[in-house]
Amino acid sequence: MKxxxxxxxxxxxxxxxxxxxxxxxxxxxxxxxxxVRDVFDYHYLMNEEYVELLIEKEDGEEWLxxxxxxxxxxxxIEFENGLMDEYRSxxxxxxxxxxxQMPPGMRETLYFKDDDxxxxxxxxxxxxxTNMKDEDLDRVIxxxxxxxxxxxxxxxxxxxxxxxxxxxxxxxLEKIRRLYEAGIELNGQIVLCKGINDKEELERSLTDLSxxxxxxxxxxxxxxxxxxxxxxxxxxxxxxKEDAREVLETIHRFQKAMKKKWGIHFVHASDEWYILAxxxxxxxxxxxxxxxxxxxxxxxxLLEEEIKEEMKKREGDSxxxxxxxxxxxxxxxxxxxxxxxxxxxxxxxxxxVFPITNxxxxxxxxxxxxxxxKDLIEQLQGQKLGEKLLLPCNMLRSGEDVFLDDLTVAQLxxxxxxxIVIVDxxxxxxxxxxxxxxxxxxxxxxxxxxxQTNSGYCGKTECGEIHxx
Ligand code: SF4
Numbered sequence: 140m141k142x143x144x145x146x147x148x149x150x151x152x153x154x155x156x157x158x159x160x161x162x163x164x165x166x167x168x169x170x171x172x173x174x175v176r177d178v179f180d181y182h183y184l185m186n187e188e189y190v191e192l193l194i195e196k197e198d199g200e201e202w203l204x205x206x207x208x209x210x211x212x213x214x215x216i217e218f219e220n221g222l223m224d225e226y227r228s229x230x231x232x233x234x235x236x237x238x239x240q241m242p243p244g245m246r247e248t249l250y251f252k253d254d255d256x257x258x259x260x261x262x263x264x265x266x267x268x269t270n271m272k273d274e275d276l277d278r279v280i281x282x283x284x285x286x287x288x289x290x291x292x293x294x295x296x297x298x299x300x301x302x303x304x305x306x307x308x309x310x311x312l313e314k315i316r317r318l319y320e321a322g323i324e325l326n327g328q329i330v331l332c333k334g335i336n337d338k339e340e341l342e343r344s345l346t347d348l349s350x351x352x353x354x355x356x357x358x359x360x361x362x363x364x365x366x367x368x369x370x371x372x373x374x375x376x377x378x379x380k381e382d383a384r385e386v387l388e389t390i391h392r393f394q395k396a397m398k399k400k401w402g403i404h405f406v407h408a409s410d411e412w413y414i415l416a417x418x419x420x421x422x423x424x425x426x427x428x429x430x431x432x433x434x435x436x437x438x439x440x441l442l443e444e445e446i447k448e449e450m451k452k453r454e455g456d457s458x459x460x461x462x463x464x465x466x467x468x469x470x471x472x473x474x475x476x477x478x479x480x481x482x483x484x485x486x487x488x489x490x491x492v493f494p495i496t497n498x499x500x501x502x503x504x505x506x507x508x509x510x511x512x513k514d515l516i517e518q519l520q521g522q523k524l525g526e527k528l529l530l531p532c533n534m535l536r537s538g539e540d541v542f543l544d545d546l547t548v549a550q551l552x553x554x555x556x557x558x559i560v561i562v563d564x565x566x567x568x569x570x571x572x573x574x575x576x577x578x579x580x581x582x583x584x585x586x587x588x589x590x591q592t593n594s595g596y597c598g599k600t601e602c603g604e605i606h607x608x
Contacts, residue, residue: 142174144195145181146219154215159204161194161216168201169193177224178257179275183282186211222257229254230270232304233292234373235332240366242499246545256287263433265290265328269308276317285324286356289315292329293336294347302336312347319351326430327358331386333376341386345393345406353401359431360390361409367501377503383416394425403427409435411505414469435506439473445566446477453570455484460574461525463557465493465515467507470531481573490529490573493519499544508533512546516554524557527577532561 144166150156167175170184171191184190192204206214229252232239238252256271256279258264265288268276279287289311293299296309318325327348331337336344341360348358362378369375378386390408397405404427413420423444426437466474471494478490495518497504499511508531519528535541540548552559562572 142168143176143223144168145175145223148217148219151215155206155208155212156214156216159192159206159214160202161214162197164197166195167192167218168195175223178222178261179278179282179284181223182260182284183278185214221261222255224257226251226253226258227255227270228252229267230305231267231308234302234304234335235330235363235375237364237366239372240364240368240500242366242368245543249543259286259288260284263288265326265434267292267303267308268311268314269303269305271314276314279318279323280321283321283323286326287318287323288326288328290330291315291327291344291348291358293340294344295336295340298336298340302332315348315351315355319354322354325351325355327355328431328434329358329360330363331360331378332363333378333382335375337382337386341389345389349393349397349405352397352405353403356403356405357427357430358406359409359434359436360386360406360412361434361436362386362411362415364506365501365503367503378415380415380417383412384418387412387416387418407431407436410437410439411435411469439470442564442566442569443473443477446480446569447566449567449570450480450484453484457487458485458574459487460485461489462527462529462573463491463493463519463522463524464529465495465510465519466531467505467510468494468496469505470507477569478573481570485574488573489525491523491525493522495519507531509543510534511544512542512551513544515542515551516546519555524555527558527560528555529560529562529572532563535561 147156147161147163147165147167149163150161169175169192170181171187172193173180173184175181175184188208188210190206190208192206194202194204196202208214231254236252238250241249253264254266254270255264256266256268256275259266260279267290278284291311292302294312296311299308299311300306315325329336329341329344331341345358348355362383363375365375365377387408390406390412393406394404397403404425407426409431410420420440420443421437423440426440429437429441432438432441464474464478471492474492478488478492481490482488495507495510495514496502497510497514498517499514500509515530535548536543542551548559548561558577560572560577562569
């Protein structure tokens, strides 16, 4: 095998890597005398109490380092290429692919279609397994790498081939079964398309997948996202309120049965379904610890719970604050109710919530994570924004200060003439962002949110200096 050199991007302060004298730009050549093909190999080889690392320092000198550590203990180093190998692009042409519906002219990396099972392990991406060779499956099993997050969409072989536009996509159940029998923890995802994989097809998929519980820990059902850039693509319709109610009825029925059988709810509807159906979000305990948080399942409920907790700890006072929040239309009523909760103890806090219409991708897109800097500027210019404008951190590309359309936070600040506070995902951070003055050099502690388009992620958020706003 050709010897690969894996360049270290960062070394966490206080980590074993730092103690060993590793530095960014050093190269890992081998672990226990074995070359490292990719991140799968690396994790497998590192799961030992004693390892020998062969390192090439920046000046070309080679170091052989002996490490004694806990079995699964990490060295605290990250590599420039998180996969430690070439990214595998996808071999499908899904009828619902979001990337196909993106406007032209955005930065190149946003159009990269990754479908690499190693990304599933590394950063929680959902993968179709269609370009996973037998050898890859063997390695996942042999190395016991989990969880593996799978974009199932349907368990019907014929329909899956049609939906993914890939004649090799029909063997999903066999692949899942192999992983299941090997005890690999799994999560599934179904992107629901109206008239295609809903109704009896959804029933069938959920019935088939239920057989893999509890090794398969959860399955999320999310509605297809439709932008205004669908010319020439497969005709897909948005779901209605009645459709959403029917989907929820199916999911709740499965939840009830699975709770009885396995003690977990197993199938989870993304937040959008409840909003579209005009129904209350499920209670905290129905999310089973939020295994599908990154898929937009329970984000709103978890935030509310965390805000409640944070507010319980506070006495309140009469501080005066006048500020604003911009978010997607989906989250607007929730933001307003969070502000009301804060006002119960801080009555002089006055925060206006601005729902931003997504003209860039199309008005059907109502999540905050796809709002662009251009839409923010156009809809907020001239508004009374108060002493600061709060924006959720998922509007920015992970680890950067840029919106999807490449506008920066600094440019937005300049255009709107207001200090901008990027708000972390936790309820505690939200409350602090509302009540405290904007902090210079504040570091964000984001939950890692799955970004389908973030193929260049290399873990910089873990130890990089990020987001002074
Ligand atoms: S949805 Fe995912 S798997 Fe399907 S074509 Fe797009 S990137 Fe590939």
